[in-house]
Amino acid sequence: YYLHSFAVEQPDLNWDNPQLRQAVYDMMNFWVNKGVDGFRLDVINLISKPDSFADGQPEAGEPYAAIGGIIANGPHLHEYLQEMNQQVFAGHQLMTVGETPGATVADAKQLASSQGQELNMVFEFEHMGLDGNPDPALGKWNDQPVRLVDLKQSLSKWQIGLQGTAWNSLYWNNHDQPRIVSRFGDERPAYRERSAKMLATLLHFLQGTPYIYEGEELGMTNAHFTKLTDYQDLESLNAYHHFVDDEQVVQPEQMLGYLAHMSRDNARTPMQWxxxxxxxxxxxxxxxxxxxNYPRINAQLAQRTPGSVLSYYQRLIKLRHHLPVITTGTYHLLSPDDAAVYAYMRHMGSQHLLVICNFTAATQTRHFAELPADAHLLISNYDEDHQDVLRAYEAKVYQF
Structure with missing residues (x-):
């Protein structure tokens, strides 16, 4: 027998065994010597298991307790990561990021401290869990949009919490999340590119390191599979059988709708070249x-089309390389209760940025007293500036 926190084919390693740890470090050093630039450490905060094996508390209607809260951030986690740092990372120019489900700001401050004894940064998941089903028994399975006020609160907490002490990883997409333009944006043809650029603007002007997942820079959308046989993702298949066949709490059509909105397979369809x-x-x-939709959303077409989502990402990357305020400036949220517009400022000495993002397809009118008359429009997903009037999914950044 053995412990498997995930699929039965994935036995957990016993990190309490020093020979096991040394074997892992030897393997990592093999790749360091090959010249790799860094490591992404999968669910790394689950490596140190608790000393006792007490039963967890199952959610209502569930036969077993979720394992994450039981095994996360175990008693020797920081000891093992510091050892890994000393045995592998020290003395090399490596970038390290740890996937840390359930991590808090306090956890991240220790894991990704600017003192550099463990990791450079971590992936946290708080903003990825804001659009779950109102019925907690259904977990993540939902087809409704995120509440912007909740998203502001979460991102701001991490921006402010890590400022000056640790480093943020910035992401919308990865292999475990549906496509962001379908999830937080608007994939309808009239709005897909605007909302994809808006979401990119919001993320890339935050403090931290942005991650761009394959196809995000094209505005790739969810696949909208219509049959269960279209899916391969174990999480999606298990959820369907649990909620539809076993518990019979969700109708088949509704569950397929949830999968079309939230399944991980939406991020795993082939790259559209x-x-x-x-x-x-x-x-x-x-x-x-x-x-x-690959004939109208693909990399070749994006490269040939002026003003494409791809070209907008290239502009954002260039700005990040040339404006230190994006890297080191402090963060200040504006209008936290505004349910339609996300606005924030970045400050570094006499340099200031005002980032404004309309999260709706409706025209919004907002006046920001912080904006001086001589401010310069740095970037926008529209060609002309209408000042206080924000068009559908408009994003703009002022510099002053």
């Missing part, structure tokens, strides 16, 4: 079907 067979990903039959 061009408009050829299978979007140029492969001439063989891919593991998952290609998103049907």
């Amino acid at each position: 061009d408009d050829s067979q299978n979007a140029g990903f492969s001439t063989a039959t891919p593991w998952l079907a290609v998103n049907a």
